[in-house]
Amino acid sequence: MKTQLSTDVTPQSSFFISGIFRMFGKKLVQQLKDFFFTMQEFFLFSLRAFMAFPKTIRYWRDVLDQATICGTDSIPIVLVSAISIGALLAIEVGNLLEDFGAKTMLGRSTALSVIRELGPLLMGLMLSARFGSRNGAELGAMQISEQIDALRAFGTDPIAKLVMPRLVAALIMFLPLTALSDFAGLQSAAYMAEHYHRIDPGIFWNAVYPRLAPKDFVVGFLKAPVFAVIITLVSSFNGFSARGGTAGVGRSTIKGIVVSSGLVLIANFYVSKIVLENM
Amino acid sequence: MIELRKVGLKYGDREILKNISLTIKDNTIKAILGPSGVGKSTILKLMLGLIKPNNGQVIVDGTDITNMKETALYEIRRKMGMVFQGNALFDSLTISQNLGFFLRENLKLPEEEIRQKVAEQIQFAGLEGYEEQLPESLSGGMRRRVAIGRALIFKPHMILFDEPTAGLDPVSSKKILSLISSLRHNNNLGAVIVTHIIDDVFNVADSVAVLYQGEIIFDDVTEKLHEAEHPFIRSILSDKILEL
Numbered sequence: 001m002k003t004q005l006s007t008d009v010t011p012q013s014s015f016f017i018s019g020i021f022r023m024f025g026k027k028l029v030q031q032l033k034d035f036f037f038t039m040q041e042f043f044l045f046s047l048r049a050f051m052a053f054p055k056t057i058r059y060w061r062d063v064l065d066q067a068t069i070c071g072t073d074s075i076p077i078v079l080v081s082a083i084s085i086g087a088l089l090a091i092e093v094g095n096l097l098e099d100f101g102a103k104t105m106l107g108r109s110t111a112l113s114v115i116r117e118l119g120p121l122l123m124g125l126m127l128s129a130r131f132g133s134r135n136g137a138e139l140g141a142m143q144i145s146e147q148i149d150a151l152r153a154f155g156t157d158p159i160a161k162l163v164m165p166r167l168v169a170a171l172i173m174f175l176p177l178t179a180l181s182d183f184a185g186l187q188s189a190a191y192m193a194e195h196y197h198r199i200d201p202g203i204f205w206n207a208v209y210p211r212l213a214p215k216d217f218v219v220g221f222l223k224a225p226v227f228a229v230i231i232t233l234v235s236s237f238n239g240f241s242a243r244g245g246t247a248g249v250g251r252s253t254i255k256g257i258v259v260s261s262g263l264v265l266i267a268n269f270y271v272s273k274i275v276l277e278n279m
Numbered sequence: 280m281i282e283l284r285k286v287g288l289k290y291g292d293r294e295i296l297k298n299i300s301l302t303i304k305d306n307t308i309k310a311i312l313g314p315s316g317v318g319k320s321t322i323l324k325l326m327l328g329l330i331k332p333n334n335g336q337v338i339v340d341g342t343d344i345t346n347m348k349e350t351a352l353y354e355i356r357r358k359m360g361m362v363f364q365g366n367a368l369f370d371s372l373t374i375s376q377n378l379g380f381f382l383r384e385n386l387k388l389p390e391e392e393i394r395q396k397v398a399e400q401i402q403f404a405g406l407e408g409y410e411e412q413l414p415e416s417l418s419g420g421m422r423r424r425v426a427i428g429r430a431l432i433f434k435p436h437m438i439l440f441d442e443p444t445a446g447l448d449p450v451s452s453k454k455i456l457s458l459i460s461s462l463r464h465n466n467n468l469g470a471v472i473v474t475h476i477i478d479d480v481f482n483v484a485d486s487v488a489v490l491y492q493g494e495i496i497f498d499d500v501t502e503k504l505h506e507a508e509h510p511f512i513r514s515i516l517s518d519k520i521l522e523l
Contacts, residue, residue, distance in 0.1 A: 150367035153327050154381040154433070155353035161384070 038241075045159065045240065046233050049167050052160035062165035063172075070131040070166070071173030077130055078177050079184050081122045082114075086185030089113055090192035094199075103197060107207030110189040115212065116219045116272065119182040124227035124264040127174070132235035132260050135166060136253035139239025144249055148240065163236045170228035178224040215279035219272050226267050234260040280304055281326050281359075281437065281471070286335030288321060295321055297493045299335070305436060308463055308470045310480040310501070312515070313490035319473040320364065322490070323439045326471065327361060328352040357385070360430030364441040366422045368414040374425055375401065375410040381432055400428035420451025427458060437469040438462065444479055456482050477515055480504070489515075 056063060089110050097103045139162060142148050151158040186208065193199040238256035242248045281303040288296040295318040303309045313319050324330040325337055328344045336345045339355050347355070368377050379397045382388055388396075401410055404424035406417075414422050423443065430438050443459065444452035460483050462468045472484060480487050480501060487504055489497040491511045497504065504512065 145365055145370075146363045146367040147369060149324070149329055150361070150363060150369075152329055152349075153356055153361040153363075154385070154429075155357050156381065156384045157349070157353075 042237050045237050048159045049163045052164035055160045056168050059165050063168050066166045066169035067173050070170050074127055074130055077126045078123050078181050081126050082181040082184035083188040085118050085122055086114060086188035087192045090189035091196055094197040103199060104203050105207060106193050106199060107204040108211050111186060111208040111212060114185040115182050115216050119185050120178050120220050120223040121268050123177050123181040125261055128231045128257055128260045128264055132231045132257050133253055135235035136239045136256035137249060139236055140242035140249035140252045143240055143242045144245060166236060167232045170232045171225055174224040174228040178221055219275045222275060223268060223271050226271055227264050230263045230267060231260045280340060282338040284336040286332045288332050295493055299495055301488055303471050305469045306467050307485045308483050310472045310474060310484035310487040311490055312474060312480055312487055315475055317490050318493060319490055320441050323441055323473055326439060327356055357433045358435055360435040360438040362426045362430050362440045362443060366426040368422060368425060370414055373411050373413060374406060377425060378429055400432060404428040419447050420454060423455055440470060440472045442474055443472060444476060459483050
């Protein structure tokens with residue numbers, strides 16, 4: 001006897017299912033539309049921020065203010081994260097190398113990790129949280145209270161006045177912060193190597209300096225301007241896009257931090273990949 | 280003179296303004312009356328070119344600003360002053376810094392001249408002694424007066440007021456309304472007042488446009504509002520404040 005596949009789909013349920021598909025399809029199309037519209041807006045916003053660079057001299061006071069906020073004021077958080085990750089790395093990698101009798105390689109392995117990856121990455125994530133959240137909240141509050149509209153209404157370009165100084169300041173300050181992060185990370189690793197693993201500092205540093213190649217620094221320091229652009233533009237754009245009162249400011253700030261942190265992680269991978277493959 | 284010709288505006292699928300035509304002549308006070316969320320403030324933003332309409336034209340002093348570039352609009356906007364609903368004062372700047380902000384930003388004036396202009400506006404707003412205070416330490420009425428002083432800083436010929444008396448006590452409201460009237464009489468300024476308070480319209484406006492469901496349902500001299508037969512206008516004349 002032939003078995004026949006039973007189809008329980010009645011005309012009513014088929015109509016219901018196709019209705020659900022239509023509804024989700026419509027939503028998906030709308031979301032895609034919104035996504036591409038936001039991307040277009042972000043591109044134009046970024047373009048205007050870069051095109052405002054010639055006004056840097058006019059807004060030098062704002063650039064200095066922002067350099068203090070994202071640079072000098074960020075030193076403690078960058079130091080804390082770099083020192084703790086350097087120390088942790090030295091302990092864990094040292095333990096691992098001990099199993100292979102290669103503890104003297106600790107300097108080399110921590111130096112590469114810190115300078116190429118962890119120093120800039122941690123600095124980027126910390127600044128995404130600190131500088132990015134400040135940008136998002138401050139610009140979001142200005143947007144909600146119509147201060148940004150007021151700038152436009154009285155003939156001032158809000159992107160040149162508010163975003164460009166942040167971008168210039170971040171581009172300038174992220175480089176020394178990366179260097180500071182690398183330095184603090186390596187110092188704390190050296191300290192742990194000496195006091196935890198009982199490795200002579202001479203051996204540690206001898207494994208660091210002679211073996212570092214220019215490409216190791218290029219990988220690390222190229223990330224600083226990339227992160228500066230990502231963090232500043234994403235957080236500022238989200239601040240400018242804030243809608244819906246104080247809750248809207250909160251939402252835009254969170255979105256700015258989450259998106260910029262995600263992009264920092266992705267950019268970190270691609271910068272390393274591209275530089276290491278081509279140098 | 281500001282003209283809106285058959286202006287329409289949509290946010291997504293929602294039609295905010297439908298075929299709006301308005302004319303605001305120099306040295307007159309025009310009120311735009313309507314319930315909250317009907318698009319009154321949007322009309323002011325259209326007049327300044329802060330928002331672009333989907334269709335129609337916005338004309339300021341004979342210049343079509345509908346599709347004008349942002350940088351070109353800056354010059355046009357300085358012909359008009361804007362007093363925002365929440366004042367939009369810069370909260371980290373003092374009162375005198377707020378008043379001088381756009382002079383320092385946009386005009387290459389000597390610092391002495393800027394200080395003199397700021398002092399004039401401080402005096403006009405009756406805020407002597409408050410120059411170094413932050414906006415948060417002032418009352419609502421005082422903040423509104425600072426916002427009006429700031430709107431006058433470029434000596435515009437038209438001022439746009441977004442709900443000038445909203446959230447103010449009756450005494451402060453009266454002061455603000457008399458300030459608006461005095462601007463026309465003493466400074467030959469025109470004004471557009473967006474409001475949902477009908478008493479404000481009768482107190483200061485020469486003419487009034489009533490906005491209802493995105494359309495202008497009345498546009499004439501204020502006195503004729505009493506003769507209007509539209510049910511919505513009849514209802515607001517009896518209720519005085521629109522809470523619809």
